Amino acid sequence: MHSTQRPHIGLGLPVDDPAQLPTWARRADALPFSTLGLLDRLVHDNPEPLITLAVLAGATYRIRLQTEVLIAPVHNTALLAKQTATLDRLTGGRFTLGIGVGGRADDCLAAGIDPRRRGRRLDEQMTLLRRAWNGEPYGADVGPIGPRPATPGGPRVLFGGFAPAALERVGRFGDGFLGAALPAAHMSGLFRQVEAVWQKYDRPGRPHLVAQASVALGPDATVERARRNLRAYYAFTGRAEYMTKGLLTGAREIRAAVDAFRSIGADEVVLYCWSSDPDQVDRLADTLF
Numbered sequence: 137m138h139s140t141q142r143p144h145i146g147l148g149l150p151v152d153d154p155a156q157l158p159t160w161a162r163r164a165d166a167l168p169f170s171t172l173g174l175l176d177r178l179v180h181d182n183p184e185p186l187i188t189l190a191v192l193a194g195a196t197y198r199i200r201l202q203t204e205v206l207i208a209p210v211h212n213t214a215l216l217a218k219q220t221a222t223l224d225r226l227t228g229g230r231f232t233l234g235i236g237v238g239g240r241a242d243d244c245l246a247a248g249i250d251p252r253r254r255g256r257r258l259d260e261q262m263t264l265l266r267r268a269w270n271g272e273p274y275g276a277d278v279g280p281i282g283p284r285p286a287t288p289g290g291p292r293v294l295f296g297g298f299a300p301a302a303l304e305r306v307g308r309f310g311d312g313f314l315g316a317a318l319p320a321a322h323m324s325g326l327f328r329q330v331e332a333v334w335q336k337y338d339r340p341g342r343p344h345l346v347a348q349a350s351v352a353l354g355p356d357a358t359v360e361r362a363r364r365n366l367r368a369y370y371a372f373t374g375r376a377e378y379m380t381k382g383l384l385t386g387a388r389e390i391r392a393a394v395d396a397f398r399s400i401g402a403d404e405v406v407l408y409c410w411s412s413d414p415d416q417v418d419r420l421a422d423t424l425f
Contacts, residue, residue, distance in 0.1 A: 143398050145424055146171030147417065148204060148348060148408030151182035152365050156412045158195045163417040165196040168425045171232070172196075173204035173348075173406045178243040180369070186219050193227045200230045204348070204406065205296035205314060207238035209254040210247035213261045217268035217281050224285035231287075234314050234346075236296040240372055255301055262309040266290060294346060303329050307337035312344025312403075317379065320396035323347055327401055346404045347397040351384045352411050353419045359385050362410035369410075383410070387423040394424065 147164050149157055149172055161172055172192060174185040189201040201223070208216065224231040237254040238244070244251040268274055268281040269290030285291055295305045296314040303326065306313050313330040315323045327345050334343045352362030363380050370379040384390045390407065397405045409416050 144170035144404040146406035148173040153412035154183040161192040171200040202232040205234040205236040209257040221285040224291040229286035232292045307333035314346045316348040324400040347402040358413040
């Protein structure tokens with residue numbers, strides 16, 4: 137049975153003005169928001185997420201920090217093990233590794249990775265990451281890679297994606313699932329599939345289920361900037377206008393979306409803000425808390 141308790145509310149950080157992000161983080165940390173999420177792309181005008189979240193960790197005290205999602209195949213695996221363990225250790229266990237294969241070939245090509253192997257590479261990476269986080273030797277002729285994370289066994293891992301292989305990884309390697317860019321009526325099916333995979337692998341408890349919605353709450357200039365940023369980010373999909381139409385811009389529809397995600401069992405809803413106007417933090421808090 138999935139949970140129907142009120143979900144935690146996180147904020148997905150905008151990427152169009154990285155210098156604003158410490159302000160976002162401090163404001164959110166002083167309010168009841170649960171998480172700060174940050175997207176990952178290589179061939180895009182966005183800040184590198186692990187470096188950025190390390191900066192934001194120093195600006196906050198209690199809020200969780202989450203990649204959403206990190207495109208693991210473009211990262212060196214041994215270095216990624218060290219970076220994520222360090223971030224978890226420095227934050228006292230406040231780090232969540234949202235992870236996936238990514239949807240653009242150019243990110244892989246820029247990193248010198250075969251796009252056709254990115255799924256298999258992620259499977260291999262997860263085995264090595266878990267080994268490193270547990271303090272085991274990294275390989276036959278390689279010792280352990282420290283530091284040990286604050287979270288036993290490594291930070292919480294959430295897989296993002298839509299393909300059956302992505303959902304399968306939740307049961308094999310993960311702690312939960314992060315679903316993006318779908319309304320609750322469509323997300324429900326993915327959540328139920330994830331729960332079925334969880335049972336298939338005889339995992340204890342239940343998977344942590346996170347939904348994401350795109351929002352912009354504020355004056356016309358804030359909303360229009362968010363729409364421009366959404367179009368630019370999703371241009372490669374050929375569905376940029378569809379994604380832009382899904383932007384939630386009113387308090388009532390944002391509350392309705394959160395309630396809908398609660399009804400399908402979301403443990404957390406991350407409201408992804410596509411404009412760097414930091415006053416959105418307070419507007420969203422007034423709307424939801």
